[in-house]
Amino acid sequence: MSGLPAPFAGWFASRGWQVHPHQREMLARAEAPASLLIAPTGGGKTLAGFLPSLVDLAHGRHRGLHTLYISPLKALAADIRRNLTRPIAEMDLPIRVEDRTGDTPQSRRRRQRADPPHILLTTPESLALLISYEDAPRIFSGMKRVVLDEVHALAESKRGDQLMLALSRLQTLAPGLRRTGLSATVEDPEAIARFIADHPARCDIVRADPGPAPDIAMLETAEPPPWAGGGGRYAVEAVLDQVRRHRTTLIFHNTRAQAEIFFHALWLANTEGLPIGIHHGSLSLEARRKVEAAMVASELRAIVCTGSLDLGIDWGDVDLVIQVGAPKTVKRLVQRIGRSNHRYNAPSKALLVPANRFEVVECRAALDAVRENDLDGAPRGPGPRDVLCQHMMICAAAGPFDAGTLYAEFRRAGPYAALTRPAFDECLEFCATGGYALRAYDRWQRLMQDADGRWRLRDPRRARDIRMNIGTIIDQDTLKVRLRNRRGGAPLGEVEEAFAASLTPGDSFLIGGQVVRYEGLREMVVEVTRQVGREPKVAVFMGVKLATSTQLSERVLRLLDQPDWPALPAHTADWLRRQREISRLPAPGRLLVESFPREGRAHTCVYGFAGRNAQQTLGLLLTRRMEEAGLAPLGFVATDYATLIWALEPLENPAQLFSRAGMAAALEGWLASNAVMKRTFRASATIAGLIERNLPGGRKSGRQATFSSDILYDTLVKYDPGHLMLKITREEAMRGLVDFGRIEEMLDRVAGRIDHVRARHVTPLAAPLLLEVGRVPISGAAEARLVEAEAQRLMREAGLA
């Protein structure tokens, strides 16, 4: 076994293992400033990342922290510790490995700061906390390596942006630090390499053998998928049949609510009592841990799950992955497929279950993309400045800083490599004084400048508050759900506060696969009792709805634009043929707009194929423009591919409606007073430190003392419209929930080529939209009328009027 030092070669040999070429290559590149390993699951990726550290530490001469390992999941850190401890023990290496997360006891965390282990396994948030301490230089100055696990997932979120800023800080403390990124298969490895590089230095890419092509197909069912909806319940029997025929099946869903409904249906159909579990982010930690443990022990035949199992522990026994609902992005589909069969040389096996008729087309397009290995993804753009503001305060908590030096340090982080000095200074101004245009608050500042020009906390005691508010994950306001009379017991899970408030005693909903009856709210806990056999009112879980990617949408358009569809099931091909007879099919580079009357309303369907969020925004903008044009729009509904609007007056001239200037003007008017913007503001203002988090324990007392972040948003819009927080909110909303970029993309693609079809009745392609849930009524006046009617009803009912 060439290239490996003796104990390692012996250890591999004793286990009968081959060293993978990419493991050898990572070891050979140990001295490169940064390297990125792209490898499928099961390829010994983690060991490849750690080999250089283990080899370097084997001689036992290193004192203090040598390697920092960072993963997006706490559970992964603990799992990796167990996996590393084994080879270290078996080779009798003098290496101490410990993990440190939010779950680590305070006493151990304190000891870890005084006497760090050789290898410390942690999360981005715990690392941010560590670098906020004044003794960070002592802890980190001797460090040699950092290993970033699941970096493809981190690169898509603010947690990754924060982590890269923290790495720049570590690089300052330990200039010789080497970086290793470990990633699943991604569409643009160069982008991830730029993300983790220590700029302007480069990051090399090592590609492992991707392994055999996956065995993937659409699930055949006796009955065709329904016209609309997203749960895939029609396929329960067929899915159960697949579960029977495999050892362990992961059944992925796109939303938690859908996972709950499907699990419930599966459970009712599961007459032979196969052990099946459910796992998603709204379930209590205890419930999730139980399912994970059962999975590791091979006690489960299937797990119904969501993105909560996209990452994490490798479960060797999974031999089938089922994706229910269109996968939305090809990349995520490929990564989910990779969750099955973690033996390197065996193909992964996966089945797609389209949840409705249109998703049959989308699934077909996604299958083609997987076969051609054509992954998708959108570039994320520069790092957001709310994260930058938080990191600046973290730096201030650690000690005084020089602005120019800090600016240079920030620019070494991939997401901030193009940060301009004015943009940096704006953040500094915000951190120091709040950055308000109309009032200079020299009397009270958070940061002050020393005589030597360095910035420091005005009140060093505030470092504690900064540390308490670290992190870029903003929790929705959720309430715990508990069985009544089991106050000490584990909660079943959590529901959103808004959902809890909409419940009245006697209502039932699903959580953790059980139907429960709402009994009441007690000290901010939702109390429920078990209820058997009733049709539940489903819990509304928030969470971003992922939009179908641009690339996958284009594939769908190309698939539709064919003379016939031999690759599609007959029921779907028939449907498309009918559409072609009655109207026409959407085509690449054109925009199909259909108008038809129905139930006394003029309907307009716009096939923009811009993804759910952009189609939603399009609905809001178009109805706004239609209102101005006197068409009296009443409401709309949006899916990933189309927006259906109903109005009192028919649309005559769509070209006018889609004028770019008009659209941009409608956007401006709408953005200022918009719930999406307020939600985005709340998240960004919390990350940037304008709003402090609701910390545990601080909730019960004096709720009237806290006020809604919406008030702050409205105040800034009114009195300080150029404020940094509003700029950040806008930037975030534009690439997130508003997704105006994709509307512009669509307008560019279409370039005025609008096909307006006037049909006599609803068209085959538009019909499913009539069944979609999530209709948005648009009139403000209508809401006032609703409140008035309800107020009068209540007064009459109570005998007060």
Add this chain to the structure above:
Amino acid sequence: MAGYDFILAGAALTALPSGALHWPEQATLVVSDLHLGKAERIARRGGTLLPPYETTETLNRLEADIEAVAAGCVLCLGDSFDDLEAAGGLPQDEADRLARLMAGHHWIWVEGNHDPGPTELGGTHLARVRLGPLSFRHIAQPGASAEVSGHYHPKARIAAGGRRIAARCFLLDAARLILPAYGAYTGGLHCDDPALSGLMGADARAVLLGDPPRPIPMPGAQSRPVSFRESR
């Protein structure tokens, strides 16, 4: 601007959309919990640096209401300032603005728990006020009658047509009236909180702010409407 008219202890009162109370017979405008200087106080105590525009916003609202009803007397029902230091530390332009607003009006500051003492801003400073049949104080006293107070920042939720709308509100029963918070940076306490449901009678109603304000049976009022529904 439409208000909601009602009678308390024989006094004809109007709840205004802004959360102010108008008493035409006495040419009096009553507002509670202005919390002027809140952003400054939070910043001074080392908290976050909130947009420092809430005093301007609150005074804008107050000026509009004073002009709309041509008030002769303005009664501020406590917690007018977020603390006494905030009262002394208003920036010059805001202090001038308040002085201009006070000029020509009989201005009464009632003490609150946030501002439990006189300020240097002129006007009359009192612990509580009796005017005609009504007593005005910051915090409601259990068992009192013909009483107008503030302090709790009441708000109520209403579900209508599948939407949930939360709004600040007046709380009103035969014995008392509780005003909503008037200041720009104020949160609210849901009126089904025991602190409020324990104070108000079974017949209490919540008057939701809006133009016009809308009365509903007070959510959380004792013994309402469950028994009523069941008897139907």
